[in-house]
Amino acid sequence: MNDDQPQGNPWIKSLLVWGGIFLALLLVVSMFGARSDASGTQIGYSDFRARVAEGAVRDVQxxxxxxxxxxxxxxxxxxxPVDGDKELLPKLLQDNNxxxxxxxQEEPNMLVWVLAQSLPFLLILGVAFFALRQVQKGGGSGAMGFGKSKAKLLTERSGRVTFDDVAGIDEAREELQEIVEFLRDPSRFSKLGGxxxxxxxxxxxxxxxxTLLARAIAGEAxxxxxTISGSDFVEMFVGVGASRVRDMFEQAKKNAPCIVFIDEIDAVGRHRGHGLGNSNDEREQTLNQLLVEMDGFEANEGIIIIAATNRPDVLDPALLRPGRFDRQVVVPVPDIEGREKILGVHMKKVPLAPDVNPRVIARGTPGFSGADLANLVNEAALLAARRNKRLVAMREFEDAxxxxxxxxxxxxxxxxEDEKKMTAYHEAGHAIVSVFEPASDPxxxxxxxxxxRALGMVMRLPERDSYSYHRDKMHANLSVSMGGRVAEEIIFGxxxxxSGASGDIQYATGLARSMVTKWGMSEKLGPLQYEDQQEGYLGMGGSARLMASEETNKLIDSEIRALVDQGYSRAVEILRANEDKLHILAQALLEYETLTGDEIKTLMDGGQLDRPDTFAGPARPIAAPGATVPRAGRRFLGGGNSGGLQPQGA
Known part of the structure; x- marks a missing residue:
């Protein structure tokens, strides 16, 4: 239903319903009340004759x-009266004056009698009418409205979004600009047969x-x-989803030209035939109906379907063919230019201090999506409010x-103190190896x-956005991940x-396994893929299955071990050669707790930190701590195209 059509006032409807109930109750009370008032006190006939004889009766009818x-x-x-005594009663009354x-005989009120007789039928008709009204309600909100679509109609009054509110995805926006132009002027394309x-x-x-991009298309056009979610179609009753699809397209036809946006379409558009038994009958019927409505015998002119998913690999091929979804528009994670534009959009709502530089923040947030950047700006605003500041400064953005x-x-x-020393040397080991590995990120x-869940960490950021790994960088990351464990062995024995290196070991093992089984970086196994990637979120791993014989699996394990051992040996070599710098950096971490990349570089070059009570000079080796073992949970933050691989600690 269109929002512009007049809607009935729900208060008036409720008032009429309660008014009818009140009148019905008033009618019943008046009927029984009238009878009660006219009857008086009931007494026995013999009692009546006795009172007449006593002279206690004034008059009789x-x-x-x-x-x-x-x-x-x-x-x-x-x-x-008793039958047979009516003839004797007048004489008794006369004798007693x-x-x-x-x-x-009283004639009953015809209107009251008719209402009294028809009241049960009126109640039954009222209940039936109410049930039918519920069935006819749109959007499935009625008590029996299972088959009605739950799609919500958004108009400009609901908050207009345009392309000015969308930043960082220029290529995707240009792909969809043609749809906007068609909705504005369809004849421009139809003249050339397009x-x-x-x-x-x-x-x-x-x-x-x-989702924001889809709303911007509607706002521009x-x-x-x-808008509807894919999960809104499917219910426990077979056939309900198909009915909702039909109803959604019926509503869309009445409002054409229009846009129908289906969010998370993978909930209903999964590949058919993967289920067991009849458990997927409802979902498959819903998908079949969606396929027919999008490209069947009936043409749906002026209706454009826009769907969103982060799992295109699980969608049914019939859904992706031309004629249904003709275009697949990739909405990527923004690069540094896109992140700067997105930050500019969200920073308009926040009072900024003069020192805020969106470019610097964009450089330090590789791999952040638009939602991540919006959350970053919000966290910075919350921090500023917590610190009772009137403006959000660069410090708040860095802390956020x-x-x-x-x-x-x-x-x-x-x-x-022992745990702090262990943590300081562990993180200093990561930092020293990272500084002396040429391919490592700064x-x-x-x-x-x-x-x-980490007791400490070393965070690295790439100098620019990167979209692929190189072999030398992978080997550098393996060495850096082993730096913390090697530093503990060198200093404490x-x-x-x-157990603080559990996250580092997990990261190194996973990276080495990917190098061997997915990226073909093993000399003995060659450029072959031995790992089959199972279903998983786009760009977010998922389960894996090895496709190799028992002998090959043994060789895979040995190659993984060799790569990790190579990184371990490289870390030992670097830290043995720079043990004096390891002590300097660990002492600085113990004193200041946090060091920036520039401060670490200054210490490595033999300089002093420009801070109050400046830490200076080499430090003597610290004796091994006591038997207290620090908690597991440290994690190593390596560089990469996602802005930092963050394996969790044990």
Whole structure:
């Protein structure tokens, strides 16, 4: 239903319903009340004759089947005469000087009688009418409206979004600009025999702005915009989803030209035939009906279907063919230029200090989606409000970025001195290896302040956005991941090595396995793929299955071990050669807790930190701590195209 059509006032409808109920109750009360008032006190016939004989009766009215009257104490009464005594009653009344009159039989009120007789039928008809009204309600909101579409119609009054509100995805926006132009002027394309695509599938990772982009298309074109989720079609009753699809297209035809946006279409558009038994009958019937409505015998002119998903690999091929979804528009994670534009959009709502530089923030947030950047700006505003500031400064953005990427600080966590020393040398080991590995990304920050589930971390950021790994960088990441474990062994001895390197080992093992089984970077196994990627979110892993013989699996394990051992040996070589720098950096971390990448570089070059009470000079080696083992949970933040691989600690 179009929002512009007049809608009935629900208050008036409720008032009419309650008014009808009140009138019905008033009618019933009046009927029984009238009878009760006319009847008076019921007494026995023998009691009546005795009171007449006593002279207690003032007057009497004799009816056909009822005697009424008034006592001398003004009390009214009624009694029922005995058959055969009606002829003797006048003589009794005359002998006792009681005036009496005859009473004609009461004629019932025809209107009251009709209402009384028809009241049950009226109630039944009312209930039936209410049920039918519920069935006819749109949107499936009625008590029996299972087959009605739950699509919501958004108009300009609901909050107009345009392409000015969408930033960082210029290529995707240009792909969809043609749809906007068709909705504005269809004749421009039809003159040359061209037809606008019937559907466009937006594919991208979560948070990249697929839904926002669809709303911007509707806002730019100025047409009605129906929105529904794929899960809204499917219910436990077979056939309900198909009915909702039909009803949705019926509503769209009445508002054409319009856009129908189906979010998370993979909920209903999964590949058919993968289910067991009849468990997927309802979903498959819904998908079949959707396929027919999009490209069947009936033409749906002026209806453009836009769907969004982050799992295109599970969609049915019939749904993706030309004629249904003619275009697949990839909505990628924004690059540095896109991140800067997105930050500019969200920063318009926040009072900024003069020192805020969106370009610097964009460089330090590789791999962030539009939703991540919106969350970053919001966290910075919350931090500024918590600090009672009137403007959001660059410090708040940096702190918010650290919180989003590394977790919230846990300064209340009590650590012993031995644990702090162990953590400082562990993170210093990561940092030293990273500095002396040419292919490693620059260090952004090192800290021994517990954040999230980690006791400390070294964060690296690439100098520019990267979209692929190189072999030398992978080997450098393996060496850096082993740097913390090697530093513990060098400083505290083999027996004092902690479980803090569990996240580093997990990261190194996963990277080496991918190099061998997916990227063909093993000399012995060659450029072959041995790992079959199962279903998973776009760009977010998923389960995997090895496709190799037992002998090949043994060779895969040995190659993974060789790669990790190579990184371990490289870390040992670097840290043995720079043990003095390891002590300097660990002492600085113990004193200042957090060091920036520039400060680490200054210390490595033999300089001093420009801070109050500047730490300077080499430090003597620290004796091995006691038997206290620090908690597991440190994690290594390596560089990459996602802005930092963050394997969790044990």
């Amino acid at each position: 004799i009816g056909a089947d009822k005697i009424t009257g008034t006592l001398k104490n003004d009390q009214t009464f009624t009694t029922t 009681v005036p009496y009159t005859g009473k004609a 037809q606008i695509p019937k559907g466009a599938l937006l594919v991208g990772s979560p948070g990249t702005g697929k 100025g047409v009605p915009f129906f 970025k650290d919180k989003v990427m590394m977790g919230a600080e846990r300064r209340s966590m009590v650590m012993t 260090i952004h920050k090192a800290t021994i302040i517990p954040r999230g 083999h027996d004092k090595v902690s």
